[in-house]
Amino acid sequence: MASVRRKTGESLLIRYLILGTWALFCLMPVIWFLSIGLRSRVEIITPQPIYFPIFSLEAWWMIWEDWPMAKYLLNSVGAIFGSVVIDLILAIPAAYSLSRYNYRFREDIGFYILSTRMMAPAIVAIPIFFLFKNMGLLDSIWALMLIYAAINLSIVTWIIRSYMMDIPKELEDAARTDGASDMRILWEIITPAILPGIITAAVIAMIFAINEFLFTLLIASTPKGYTMSVALANFTGGSDGVIYNAIALVSFLAFVPVFIVVVLTQKHLSRGLTMGAVKG
Amino acid sequence: MTNTPQVNLGPQRQSRFKRRNKKLKAWFPYILVAPAVLYLMMITLYPGIYAVVQSFHYVKFGPWNFIGLENYNELFGDYQFWGALTNTFIMGAISLITQSVIALALAYFAYRDPWVKGWRIIFLVPMLFMPSAVAFIYKLFFLDARVISDLLMRIGLIDGNLAIQSSIWMSRTLLIIADVWQWTPFLFLIFVAGLQGQDEEVEEAARLDGATWPQIFWNISLPLMKPVIAVAMVIRAIDITTMFTSVFIITKGGPAFGTETISYFIYRTGFKFFNFGYASAASVVMLVITIVVAQLVVKRAFMSARD
Numbered sequence: 001m002a003s004v005r006r007k008t009g010e011s012l013l014i015r016y017l018i019l020g021t022w023a024l025f026c027l028m029p030v031i032w033f034l035s036i037g038l039r040s041r042v043e044i045i046t047p048q049p050i051y052f053p054i055f056s057l058e059a060w061w062m063i064w065e066d067w068p069m070a071k072y073l074l075n076s077v078g079a080i081f082g083s084v085v086i087d088l089i090l091a092i093p094a095a096y097s098l099s100r101y102n103y104r105f106r107e108d109i110g111f112y113i114l115s116t117r118m119m120a121p122a123i124v125a126i127p128i129f130f131l132f133k134n135m136g137l138l139d140s141i142w143a144l145m146l147i148y149a150a151i152n153l154s155i156v157t158w159i160i161r162s163y164m165m166d167i168p169k170e171l172e173d174a175a176r177t178d179g180a181s182d183m184r185i186l187w188e189i190i191t192p193a194i195l196p197g198i199i200t201a202a203v204i205a206m207i208f209a210i211n212e213f214l215f216t217l218l219i220a221s222t223p224k225g226y227t228m229s230v231a232l233a234n235f236t237g238g239s240d241g242v243i244y245n246a247i248a249l250v251s252f253l254a255f256v257p258v259f260i261v262v263v264l265t266q267k268h269l270s271r272g273l274t275m276g277a278v279k280g
Numbered sequence: 281m282t283n284t285p286q287v288n289l290g291p292q293r294q295s296r297f298k299r300r301n302k303k304l305k306a307w308f309p310y311i312l313v314a315p316a317v318l319y320l321m322m323i324t325l326y327p328g329i330y331a332v333v334q335s336f337h338y339v340k341f342g343p344w345n346f347i348g349l350e351n352y353n354e355l356f357g358d359y360q361f362w363g364a365l366t367n368t369f370i371m372g373a374i375s376l377i378t379q380s381v382i383a384l385a386l387a388y389f390a391y392r393d394p395w396v397k398g399w400r401i402i403f404l405v406p407m408l409f410m411p412s413a414v415a416f417i418y419k420l421f422f423l424d425a426r427v428i429s430d431l432l433m434r435i436g437l438i439d440g441n442l443a444i445q446s447s448i449w450m451s452r453t454l455l456i457i458a459d460v461w462q463w464t465p466f467l468f469l470i471f472v473a474g475l476q477g478q479d480e481e482v483e484e485a486a487r488l489d490g491a492t493w494p495q496i497f498w499n500i501s502l503p504l505m506k507p508v509i510a511v512a513m514v515i516r517a518i519d520i521t522t523m524f525t526s527v528f529i530i531t532k533g534g535p536a537f538g539t540e541t542i543s544y545f546i547y548r549t550g551f552k553f554f555n556f557g558y559a560s561a562a563s564v565v566m567l568v569i570t571i572v573v574a575q576l577v578v579k580r581a582f583m584s585a586r587d
Contacts, residue, residue: 015389022386023402029461030405033417049427090316097312109313114582115574116320120522122543123563123570126550127327150323153316182308211411213525218551232412233529244420251413258408263401270473273466277511277582278473
């Protein structure tokens with residue numbers, strides 16, 4: 001009995017050693033980067049790294065006064081919000097069709113939607129660039145909205161589809177015998193029942209839209225259309241080089257809301273990230 | 281005159297309406313899914329055709345000049361293109377294997393832990409930063425502020441600053457570390473969910489039979505987890521092969537094109553050298569590879585994991 005207890009004690013030590021080490025590895029760069037955001041520029045790139053800097057809000061004033069940060073923020077929020085709305089409008093009926101009806105090519109259509117997720121953005125970058133150029137949409141949040149929606153549509157559809165498959169068919173059948181139409185069943189019975197799935201899909205789509213880089217870089221070629229993600233890459237002051245403290249602060253500005261939303265929805269996150277393949 | 285046809289049409293119209301209604305019912309699921317499919321064709325089918333057509337042309341800024349297979353001819357003899365393919369594969373494979381092993385180990389230790397929720401939130405943090413921000417963290421940490429060199433010097437492992445930027449393997453390692461740091465949480469999260477979703481009674485029964493936790497993990501949990509692991513790794517593999525942001529920000533593909541990925545190659549030939557026809561040819565090759573891999577690997581992984 002005693003030996004068993006000692007054994008579990010040992011494995012606990014190893015467990016916490018390993019988990020703790022990884023936690024440290026996760027958090028150290030983040031804390032260090034935060035310290036970069038809260039120091040002045042002269043303390044960033046020095047012959048010897050400074051580990052305990054003097055606190056300074058230089059970067060905070062810089063991002064609002066020297067850069068159109070409010071504009072970038074608005075672009076990000078607008079494009080992301082719009083794209084999620086487009087996704088939900090297209091994905092809910094599509095997911096309903098894929099999860100509730102039996103018809104020819106259903107599996108193929110489902111897989112086609114999924115497979116668009118595998119396409120490297122670089123493959124389609126050139127045609128998409130010219131498409132938006134010809135439509136006169138370069139440098140606008142409309143183009144970003146359309147492209148973010150397209151990138152995330154496969155994920156959103158598959159997540160919602162997975163949640164719809166969990167709804168027992170009896171629920172619909174009861175409504176159908178009462179004479180409700182298919183459309184009414186979708187909007188008044190199914191959609192409210194899978195609300196957690198819809199929120200999960202929206203959160204995941206939001207994260208991927210915030211992260212999107214290549215298309216934004218190409219579509220938004222001037223500060224007019226920059227989002228936070230791409231604005232970062234342009235925080236350079238000519239001969240002064242990369243302005244790291246501003247970059248660090250903006251990174252945290254984007255991180256905090258995402259972190260809060262994810263902590264609130266984390267129960268569903270793993271299911272969302274695998275597009276419904278793993279039920280968390 | 282006006283009345284007679286109406287009376288005659290009465291039953292006819294009704295049956296036609298019924299027929300149309302039935303037809304509509306058969307088409308209904310297609311109608312529901314059509315808008316999404318059409319929308320996705322905008323970013324897949326249209327660009328695909330566009331890229332194929334453009335790849336047969338010489339396109340700089342002006343008109344498209346038809347040159348047949350010349351772009352492909354040049355592409356297959358281009359060592360930078362082959363280099364980009366190899367780099368993508370090497371960095372992707374090392375990164376994917378590393379993060380899968382780490383994530384599985386962490387998940388094994390964390391899923392039975394009473395504080396699993398806390399670990400999950402801590403481990404999630406890197407994933408929630410924008411990739412461009414992560415790239416800058418690592419660029420500053422390894423290159424511009426030379427923190428890693430300084431730390432290694434302090435503990436006496438090296439004498440001078442590391443010349444990371446002039447070493448292909450050190451540059452690759454830097455990109456891999458950034459990717460592992462940011463995306464191990466993705467796999468961890470899914471693996472933990474997979475382990476937690478398993479039937480506890482099976483584990484308990486094995487434990488009563490005297491099996492140790494490592495034995496249970498290797499012989500029971502892991503085999504049951506296979507579909508979950510496959511799906512997670514496939515998703516990660518897709519994203520790793522499209523690696524662009526960190527290359528763009530940290531290494532610009534250097535030194536000596538040693539870290540140039542296929543995405544960066546297409547970007548550079550298209551939007552730096554404005555050789556659009558050539559870049560399109562590279563896109564088409566990538567597209568073909570993507571479709572083949574999707575059909576062979578992804579389809580199987582997803583179909584086996586589902587439901």
